[in-house]
Amino acid sequence: MTSPHRKIRKAVFPVAGLGTRFLPATKAMPKEMLTVVDRPVIQHVVDEARAAGIEHFIFITGRNKGVIEDHFDSQFELERTLSERGKKGELDLLMRDLPAPGQTSFTRQQAPLGLGHAVWCARELVGNEPFALLLPDMLHHTTKRPCLADMIEAYNQNGGNHVAVSPVPDDQTHMYGIVGVNDPAAQVSTINKMIEKPARGTAPSNLHITGRYILQPEIFAHLARQERGQGGEIQLTDAMIKLADDGNQPFFAVRFDGTIYDCGSKIGFLTANIAYALARDDLAPALKAELKKLI
Secondary structure (H helix, E strand, O other), rough: OOOOOOOOOEEEEEEOOOOHHOOOOOOOHHHHHHHEEOEEHHHHHHHHHHHOOOOOEEEOOOOHHHHHHHHOOHHHHHHHHHHHHHOOOHHHHHHHOOOOOOOOEEEEOOOOOOOOHHHHHOHHOOOOOOOOOOOOOOOEEOOOOOOHHHHHHHHHHHOOEEEEEEEEOOOHHHEEEEEEEOOOOOEEEEEEEEEEEEOOOOOOOEEEEEEEEOOOOHHHHOOOOOOOOHHOOOOHHHHHHHHHHOOOOOEEEEOOOOOOEEEEHHHHHHHHHHHHHOOOOOOHHHHHHHHHOOO
């Protein structure tokens, strides 16, 4: 049955961050191009979006991020060499991951003014339609259906705005954007409160925002005010709160039950490499043996 709500066709990927926690590795290499096993972090996130049916991939870049654009482009010399050498498997892999012509767009965030500002930079490319937003640092690992696919299914039923959430220990809620919901145990529940990094002991729940969103285009009107929030940056959560306060844009929490790896941190990145490798039949046995030797 066709959904009565406008289709989610576009996804936004904010990739303008400096990656200072990974210096010197990220001095010349964007942090989003660091590899988890044999795929760049950004490729894993694009894979999730593509599996959910996204048709247009919008990247919010910054200086020294041209390699990301190159990664999602054809590379004639490499493809020709692989073909001439009969490396069909490698060539097929490259062609499978290559977006079709016109499926990618790139725009610049000239100054690091926060996630809300990065999303606002995509306004002309998104246009007047709902869109997905995926934070590339946050890998959502699951053996089930990808996180964004679950969110789009929930959106097709409910409309409005959707935010992926997952529980964190109560003593860590001050570190995240937190939502309060009508039914904390439900897979999908109406959000009744959103707070960016609440003070200790004041969080409405232990459900934190995990870096996956489906947003209506009305969010851009709130972001356009360029109001500074926590840390002096333009916060996306602040704009979402105002959009919810308008009264005609409900927000829903979609619970993600897999494992989230914060690849913006060294431990999260290293753990993601191990977890993704252990999930592969061609790597898991040998890796387990090597880990036993190390431990």
